[in-house]
Amino acid sequence: TLTVQLLAFHVYDYAVLLIGVGLVFVLFSKNDFRINLGTGLLGFGFVFLSLKIMSDSMSPLQGNELFRQVIAALADAPIVAILLSAALTAVIQSSAATLGIALALAENGLIPLDAALYLMLGANIGTCSTALLASLQSPVEARRVAWAHVLFKIFGVILFVPFLGYFQDLVLLTSQDLSRQIANAHTLFNTIMALFFLPLLAPFGKFVVKLVPEKAEEKKFGPLYLDNHMLGTPSLALGQAAREMLRASDIVREMLVDVIKVFQSNDPSLITALKDRDNLVDMLDREIRLYLTRLSAVNLTDAQSRRAVALLEATRDIENMGDIIDRNIMPMAVKRIQKGLMFSEEGMKEIILFHKRIIDNFDMAISAFAGNDRDLANRVLRNKEEFSIVERELVQAHLERLRKGLRESIETSHIHLDIIGNLARINAHITHIIYPVIEETRVARREDTSIEKMSEL
Structure with a gap:
């Protein structure tokens, strides 16, 4: 969410500066904190630079009638747009990248807000694939967290779809800039869903535990024979x-x-x-x-x-x-x-x-x-x-x-x-x-x- 907000503020204009500072820290620092800071700056810098290049490369699409027709078709088919966005995000394993594409399209006037909202919802589902794949060989607690993440996002999208018109009106109030509107929509979606699920955490947790049971070999290890009732x-x-x-x-x-x-x-x-x-x-x-x-x-x-x-x-x-x-x-x-x-x-x-x-x-x-x-x-x-x-x-x-x-x-x-x-x-x-x-x-x-x-x- 923070990354998308930074992208909307055109931070990628400073991508080269971030890469330069990060490189200096990594190459010339002996302090672990500075090396880690430099590595982080390098990562952000390269992400922002790649999105800047991608945004610039989309300018020629402004005159492409076929591309405009595809975007218009997606705007008229929300379910298809959400599924395609989820699939794209699952493949590239980054919701920030998918939303970066949406921001680049918006800056070049190639996508309306409603279509961007569908991409945003799909990206929130697709980003769960990373945690889900990483948890396949992990302990049951990790698998449950991954599935909770997936279900949280899917339930959130299902709950939002019927009210997208009202949500779009709310987003329009946050800014006049389309890029900022997309970033704010992403932030609002996650904030509203977090507040909605907060009182439901206990029953939701029980549901996830039943959905993802322990394997026989994962049963918690502990004493089998130390019965306190026998102490007498x-x-x-x-x-x-x-x-x-x-x-x-x-x-x-x-x-x-x-x-x-x-x-x-x-x-x-x-x-x-x-x-x-x-x-x-x-x-x-x-x-x-x-x-x-x-x-x-x-x-x-x-x-x-x-x-x-x-x-x-x-x-x-x-x-x-x-x-x-x-x-x-x-x-x-x-x-x-x-x-x-x-x-x-x-x-x-x-x-x-x-x-x-x-x-x-x-x-x-x-x-x-x-x-x-x-x-x-x-x-x-x-x-x-x-x-x-x-x-x-x-x-x-x-x-x-x-x-x-x-x-x-x-x-x-x-x-x-x-x-x-x-x-x-x-x-x-x-x-x-x-x-x-x-x-x-x-x-x-x-x-x-x-x-x-x-x-x-």
Whole structure:
């Protein structure tokens, strides 16, 4: 709307000046604000210059009888004129450009006000195509906004068409200049429609939500099992918290699996997907902590208190694993992709094998925690020392390749060692998950011993 008003004021006479000033800012400024300002001035300058050229080129059409007949026919067929204008605007994706054409025609005496109004209404519909196309692969909120824009404009045009005669009389009062009348009509149309729809926003919003429903995969992510109604029954609440923790662990396992795929495929989209999943884990971690904090206000038995603490610690370990992947390993992947670096064949094989063993250990630890399985927990604990030995062996093997002068190993040494170190950190969190299982077994043994002694007495 502002652009059209500027065009009506013949600002395009200063197009070359705007381009010159914008170019100076872009080429000679180091300040981001001035560079952005210069870019904006360049954009406006080129738009105004192109419209000035277009306006000048239409002068010969003044004597063209066929062109005048086409314009007259459009003035007599408002629906056709509106549809053609909408189609033109959709193709060039700019209502300002379509209205710029209308202004150029008006300045050369080639179009009456009523025909210009039809072009204005069509341009308002056609401009929606840009947002609609941009929203096709966007989240549901973006698609709803785009459709709301489309419906707002279409409803507006439908409401205005029966009253165009009255609207034209109103526009005639705003100025004696036809170009100004067209620009004012555009401003008035959007202002009147905004005021008309303002009290209807709530029902209109509900209509758009029904019109553009969420896809199944877009349902808002959140906790599935943390039911506040179960807080009065701690055993059930702890079970629900455990289920939510396992859900978070499933997401982290997917992240663990995809970590190696990033280094095998060099696919940046996988990095984005991993970051998104880490955000989901962070959210579940926060919700589980809040839920267990509320549960702590209830009178818990000693065993229930220990289980609540174990769940808190396990959730924290799972969340930390996701953070290590997102904040520590992924930056290494980005660096490797950007620099086009490759691991040596031996180094890549070592990372893959170490990674596989960690996933196996992760599965074992989660199973031990979920089932309170002491034997599995002890196996994970025994693996701790073995993993430390393997980590040292991998570092030594890498250093040996460096001594041999293997080019790939030299180029990726820092990244290689960081990956191994961070995978080892993940394994430390995996091992930490099973400590409550082992401790609970010891507590149970002490309690059994106490009961036996009391029985002997």
